[in-house]
Amino acid sequence: MEVKNRGLHHLLPHSHLFSEIQQLELGKDLSKVKPTILFTVPRVWESFYDKIKDTIHKSSFIKKYFLKLLIWNSVHFSITYDLAFDRIPRLNAPKSLSQLFTQAFNFFKLFIYIPLLPVSKLVLSKILSVLGGRLRYAFAGAGALQAEVDRFMYAIGMPILEVYGMTENSGVSTIRHYNNFSVGNVGKPIQGVTIKLIDEFGKEVINPGTKGVAHHHGRHNMKGYYLEEDKTNAVLTEDRWLNSGDLLVWTAQGNLKFAGRAKDTIVLSGGENVEPEPIEICIKQSEYIDQVVVVGQDKKTLSALILLNLEKLENYLNDNSINIDLKNVIYNEEEIIQKLIRDEVKHFVSDKNGFKSFERISNIYILQNPFVVHDELTQTQKVKRNRVQEKYYNEIESMYRK
Numbered sequence: 001m002e003v004k005n006r007g008l009h010h011l012l013p014h015s016h017l018f019s020e021i022q023q024l025e026l027g028k029d030l031s032k033v034k035p036t037i038l039f040t041v042p043r044v045w046e047s048f049y050d051k052i053k054d055t056i057h058k059s060s061f062i063k064k065y066f067l068k069l070l071i072w073n074s075v076h077f078s079i080t081y082d083l084a085f086d087r088i089p090r091l092n093a094p095k096s097l098s099q100l101f102t103q104a105f106n107f108f109k110l111f112i113y114i115p116l117l118p119v120s121k122l123v124l125s126k127i128l129s130v131l132g133g134r135l136r137y138a139f140a141g142a143g144a145l146q147a148e149v150d151r152f153m154y155a156i157g158m159p160i161l162e163v164y165g166m167t168e169n170s171g172v173s174t175i176r177h178y179n180n181f182s183v184g185n186v187g188k189p190i191q192g193v194t195i196k197l198i199d200e201f202g203k204e205v206i207n208p209g210t211k212g213v214a215h216h217h218g219r220h221n222m223k224g225y226y227l228e229e230d231k232t233n234a235v236l237t238e239d240r241w242l243n244s245g246d247l248l249v250w251t252a253q254g255n256l257k258f259a260g261r262a263k264d265t266i267v268l269s270g271g272e273n274v275e276p277e278p279i280e281i282c283i284k285q286s287e288y289i290d291q292v293v294v295v296g297q298d299k300k301t302l303s304a305l306i307l308l309n310l311e312k313l314e315n316y317l318n319d320n321s322i323n324i325d326l327k328n329v330i331y332n333e334e335e336i337i338q339k340l341i342r343d344e345v346k347h348f349v350s351d352k353n354g355f356k357s358f359e360r361i362s363n364i365y366i367l368q369n370p371f372v373v374h375d376e377l378t379q380t381q382k383v384k385r386n387r388v389q390e391k392y393y394n395e396i397e398s399m400y401r402k
Contacts, residue, residue: 027051027130034132039139042146043381045160046284049149050309052127053287057315070120074155077113080106086253087182091209093252124156131158137178139163141171142380144258144277148285150183162186164258166244168235169193170220174256185255186248193218195256196241197248208252211259211275216242247275264385266296272358274302276385279349279359286344287312291371293388294361295396301362303399305392306341307370316340331366341366363399367392 026044056067082088084106090099128135138153141163153160164186165172173195176187189195197205197212205212221242224232235243247259260275267273276294283292283304291307310326317324322336331337345361371377376388389396 030132031130034134036134037137037139038131038135039141041380042140042143042149045138045140045149045153046146048131049152050287050312054311054315067123070116070123071152071156073113073116074120074124075151077110077117078151078155080109080113082182084110089182089184089255089257090252091249091257093208095252121157127156128158137161141165143382144281146281146284147184154181154183159183164246164256166216166242166246168222169216169218169242173216173218173220176255182253182255185251185253185257187255189218189256193220195248197250205250208250211247211249213262214244214246214248214256216244266294266302267298268296268302268358269298269300270358274359276302279355279361280304282348282353282355283345283361285348286341288316288341288344291383293383293385295389299400302359303363303365303396304345304361305388305395306345306364306366308337308341308366313337313340331368337366338364365392365395365399367395 027048030038056064059067079088084103086095086103095103131138135158138158138160139162140160145160145162150160150162159176159178159181161176161178161181162185163172163176164174172190173193174187174189176182176185194217196215196217197210198215199205199210199212217240221236221240224236235245237243245262247262247265248256249259251257258277260277264276265273266276274294274296279294279302280292283289283306288309289306290309293305294302295305296302308331314326316322317326324334324336329337341364345364349355349359349361351357371383371388373379373381376384376391378384
């Protein structure tokens with residue numbers, strides 16, 4: 001699209017500005033194939049988001065702050081819109097008086113962001129062009145989508161339809177509906193599927209905000225594991241309810257929200273039960289942290305194994321004139337790096353973000369080598385928690401000897 005206004009034309013992010021995004025192999029493939037539907041794991045969307053931020057960071061001063069302003073405006077408009085129309089997942093029902101007031105206040109607040117929206121839509125559509133230019137539906141599955149990425153994609157005009165399911169039930173049991181879209185949940189059960197949440201006492205969860213293990217029912221469920229009757233009987237009842245082992249909660253709007261894995265629950269020495277995955281997802285919003293595994297079974301406090309985003313870390317060091325050669329440094333022993341990452345973890349795992357005191361991270365250990373598929377990662381980039389804890393046993397124990 002040609003823009004007649006010369007000043008605005010000068011600021012638009014043409015292909016040279018976003019060429020670095022297309023250096024990704026997937027980006028090159030998308031440019032050739034020009035798909036209308038894309039179904040992928042959350043990690044791909046996270047990489048796309050990170051590359052956009054990197055490209056903006058490296059652009060000229062005027063372009064950088066112009067783009068940041070438009071993105072800020074779009075993101076805050078989408079948040080305000082969702083607050084005004086009660087589309088942010090609520091774990092309490094009915095609404096409190098303060099929530100009703102907040103809803104009304106945000107309705108009028110929308111008018112602050114509206115003037116810039118036409119320009120934002122024009123400019124940010126250029127970002128989406130690196131996905132091939134014809135993409136109509138974007139899906140994410142096989143893992144939880146980061147809240148920041150989820151919100152960003154929605155704000156720039158490409159809402160991600162997150163799905164939830166298991167291999168044992170054909171991959172999909174729930175999906176966000178495109179015509180009733182909201183971020184921060186995995187939607188409602190698809191037609192023909194029923195999900196009930198069962199609490200630790202074996203009772204069905206009905207009230208919003210209470211965790212329960214998801215049990216799936218429908219024709220999409222497997223008949224059983226091949227030649228493994230005992231394993232089948234452990235997860236599939238006679239009336240064909242499949243125990244997923246996943247912890248979910250109902251929202252007040254009737255959607256389901258992922259809350260962790262029952263078998264991943266960490267029990268601290270004080271008896272507190274902690275779901276590590278929501279904490280990990282929150283920590284990974286830090287641009288300097290690529291991967292994190294929260295540990296602490298039978299310990300007094302939680303700790304975390306962390307993998308760095310070396311490209312972002314190098315940018316930070318250069319911007320602050322810090323002379324550290326990342327190729328020859330042991331990250332865990334470098335105090336400047338340690339402080340930066342500790343501060344990042346403390347910022348994200350805080351009461352402001354809804355975490356309780358026993359969910360805070362007391363110690364971190366920065367790993368030197370990235371996780372790899374067939375060792376610490378599954379084929380779909382999920383962390384093999386047991387394998388990580390086994391492989392890095394000494395590193396985990398060292399955090400509790402401090």
